[in-house]
Amino acid sequence: MAYKKKYAATALAGLVLVSFAGWWFMNRQADKISGPAGATAAAGAASAAASGPTSGPVRPAAVEVARVATMTLIDETQATGSLRSRQGVVLRPEVGGRVRQILFEDGQRVRKGQLLVQLDDQLQQAQLAQARAELSIAQANHKRNQELVAQNFVSQRSVDETSAALEVAQAKLALADATLQRFKLLAPFDGVTGLRLVNVGDYLKDGTDIVNxxxxxxxxxxxxxxxxxxxxxxxxxxxxxxxxxxxxRPFTAVVQAVDPLIDANGRSVGVRGCIDNRTRQWRPGMFVRVNAVFGQRDNALVVPEEAIVPQAGRTFVVKVVAGEKPGELVSQRQAVRTGLRLPGKVEILEGLSADDTVVTAGHQRLQRDGSPVRVVDMGRSAAPAAGPASVAASSPAPLPSPVAQRPIADGPRKGGASAPARTAVPAGPNPCLRG
Structure with a gap:
């Protein structure tokens, strides 16, 4: 047991001796490397710390900038829809009969009241002739009785009976004529016929599809x-x-009505618009993409989206303004209120004015207002700007207006190449404005 204690004490003393030797050797090597120069640098650092911060010029921070631009903004949203005719019907007979005549061609433009299909109506023609003959007899009998009652040759009862018979004959004639008219299928409005589904000689039951x-x-x-x-x-x-x-080939539709009922399933509201299609470029049933325009703002202020700095629930930009010294540019943080967001652009509603210059890159170098900045033009070599007038930033190009112009159609261009040419809209009132 005594031997184990002696061995442990010897090992501990040796470990302490080795650690001290290593520390002494490292300090000696450091003194040889530093020498007088190290001592001088240490003394200089101590002197600088004692004298306070340096008084030399601060190097301006390099930033990229853009100028606040004005443009026309369209407040809109996107949706999908389908086209349908303002008026569209499938022509069907009200009574059964055999087709005697088809008086239209496929895809033909027809007018309201134009006869399109004639069914076989020989029986109805005979019934109409019979009704006319009965009416003629009833009229003659009633006229004769009126003359005789004036001479007291017949009673008033006979006159009343012939008057009622006359009314029955007139009703039979009207019924026969109405039945005859049902064998004639007329166009209910001005339109274009589709592809007919029947031929001459076909026997049609009531309600059979003929043409749309x-x-x-x-x-x-x-x-x-x-x-x-x-x-x-x-x-x-x-x-x-x-x-x-x-x-x-965009077209402009005008909103005609808004459904007062909100769909409970999709939480959406139905909207119906109308387009002038007298050029016949659009057809019912087509799938379309809709940009609904709610308003337009001219001379709206926009900045690149890189200029926006969100912080603590607020939105800021960093402006570049003139400093106290001639030709000096400094930073100034400015709170703004944003509006519409476009690809790469953000509308500014409050906080900026036209031709203000804002920082788009280098915000992290500007820790406080009044920091000197150096504008960098990424298109050329970086160089300091001479003043606020020299802060160059290209204004964004105006957005294309979603209010579509008249449709265009392909036409020949000089030299043989094809180029879009405008399609003339037929003269006359806009059909969307008619009742």
């Missing part, structure tokens, strides 16, 4: 918007339509 008629001068577009837009959409607003079937 579509009023294509004006088309209705039905689409739905989220319920949050129900207070912003109203009759008279415009909507831009685009279809995959007609790429690059």
């Amino acid at each position: 008629i579509e009023d294509m001068d004006a088309l209705l577009v039905d689409f739905r918007l989220p319920e949050r837009f129900q207070s912003r959409v109203r009759a008279g607003q415009q909507a831009q339509l685009n279809a995959d079937a007609l790429p690059g």
Whole structure:
């Protein structure tokens, strides 16, 4: 037991001796490397710490900037919809009969009241002739009795009986004529016929489909918007339509009505618009993409989205303004209120004015207001700006207006290349404005 204690004490003493030798050796090597220069540097650092912060010029922070631009903004939202005819019916007979004549061609434009299909009506013609003959006899009998009652040759009862017989004969004639008219199928409105489904000689039962008629001068577009837009959409607003079937040919629809009922399933409101389709470029049943326009703001202020700095629930930008010294640029933090957001752009409602300059890159170098900045033009080599007038930033190009112009159609261009050419809209009142 004594031997184990002696061995442990010897090992501990040796470990302490080795640690001390290593510490002494490291300090000696450090003194050899530093020498007089190290001592001088240490003394200089101590002197600088004692004298306080340096009084030399502060190097300006390099930043990228952009100028606040004005442009026309369109307040809109997107939806999908489908087109339907303003008026469209499938022509069907009210009574059964055999087709005697078909007086239209497939895809023909027809007028209201035009005879399209004539069913065999020989029996009804005979019934009409019989009713006319009976009416003629009833009229003669009634006239004769009126003359005789004036001479007291017949009683008043005979006159009343012939008067009632005359009325019955007139009713039979009207019934025969109405039955005859049911064998004539007329166009209910101006429109274009589709593809007929019957031929001459076919026997049709009542309600058999014959042909569809579509009023294509004006088309209705039905689409739905989220319920949050129900207070912003109203009759008279415009909507831009685009279809995959007609790429690059937008059209403008005018909102005609808004459904007062909110769909409980999708929490959406139905909207119906109308487009002038006298050029016949659009067809019922087409799928369309709709940009519903709620308003337009001219001269709206926009900045690049990189200039926006959110902090503590508020939104800031960093302006570049003139400093106290000539040619000096300094930073200034400014709280703003944003509006619409576009791809790469943000609308500024409050806090900035036109031609203000804001920082788009380098915000982390500006820790406080009044920090000197150096504007860097990324298109050329970095160079300091001479003053606020030299802060160059390209203004954003105006957004294309979603209010569509008249449709265009492909036409020949000089030199043989094809180029879009405007399609003339037929003269006359807009069919969307008719009742």
